[in-house]
Amino acid sequence: MFALQEIDRRLREKSELVQTLEREIAELETEIVRQRAHTHTAQAERDADEARRRQIEAHIADEEEKMKDRRMRLNRVRNEKELQALRREIEVGKETTQQAEEELLGVFESLETKTAAAQQAESSLRDLETTAASQMAERQARLHQLRSELEGERVGRTQVAATLDRGLRVKYEQIFDRRGGTAVVEVRNGTCLGCHMNLPPQFFNELQRARDVRLCPSCHRILFWRPERLDQTDIPR
Numbered sequence: 439m440f441a442l443q444e445i446d447r448r449l450r451e452k453s454e455l456v457q458t459l460e461r462e463i464a465e466l467e468t469e470i471v472r473q474r475a476h477t478h479t480a481q482a483e484r485d486a487d488e489a490r491r492r493q494i495e496a497h498i499a500d501e502e503e504k505m506k507d508r509r510m511r512l513n514r515v516r517n518e519k520e521l522q523a524l525r526r527e528i529e530v531g532k533e534t535t536q537q538a539e540e541e542l543l544g545v546f547e548s549l550e551t552k553t554a555a556a557q558q559a560e561s562s563l564r565d566l567e568t569t570a571a572s573q574m575a576e577r578q579a580r581l582h583q584l585r586s587e588l589e590g591e592r593v594g595r596t597q598v599a600a601t602l603d604r605g606l607r608v609k610y611e612q613i614f615d616r617r618g619g620t621a622v623v624e625v626r627n628g629t630c631l632g633c634h635m636n637l638p639p640q641f642f643n644e645l646q647r648a649r650d651v652r653l654c655p656s657c658h659r660i661l662f663w664r665p666e667r668l669d670q671t672d673i674p675r
């Protein structure tokens with residue numbers, strides 16, 4: 439039963455490690471997805487500013503063309519009324535261009551910030567993808583190894599479990615689950631090493647004599663007793 443407990447502890451430890459590694463891989467994947475979304479947002483914001491910049495520049499160029507045309511028409515005006523109208527048109531055109539140029543300055547400023555933010559996000563994403571890739575590969579390799587080890591442990595467990603009485607094995611499994619992976623404990627100097635309580639002398643005497651399966655009256659674990667050797671220091675802990 440001690441052998442079974444050793445196998446079960448390894449199984450439990452390795453299964454927990456598998457879960458931890460799987461969770462860590464999932465977290466890395468989530469982190470990459472998050473950073474990718476952040477990068478896309480930053481790029482979209484930069485692209486929107488870039489589009490607005492081109493739009494304003496096209497508008498300014500268009501207005502310059504119109505202004506050339508107005509200046510040409512200025513040479514051909516025939517009366518005062520036409521001159522007044524054209525001058526007003528030129529005035530409005532200048533104002534429009536001025537407003538566009540002011541807006542363009544704002545867009546340039548914003549574009550600079552957005553470009554830097556997008557570059558920062560892209561570079562963070564590249565770094566993350568590189569480190570996460572190696573971290574994930576490392577964990578995948580460890581997982582692969584653990585899964586094959588677990589497979590081997592399970593085969594071993596079936597073999598060991600088959601040698602035990604069924605009722606006893608069921609009892610053992612219940613205690614193993616309930617008692618945090620310690621179902622079988624040794625008795626030394628009349629003390630249960632599971633809970634460190636001294637066993638009642640009468641109970642201990644019976645345990646030594648009967649050599650059957652008994653549970654600790656205090657922690658309810660399966661007690662394992664073997665005749666103590668003289669040189670106590672040799673007993674493995």
Ligand SMILES: [Zn+2]
Nearest residue numbers: 630633654657
């Ligand atoms: Zn106990």
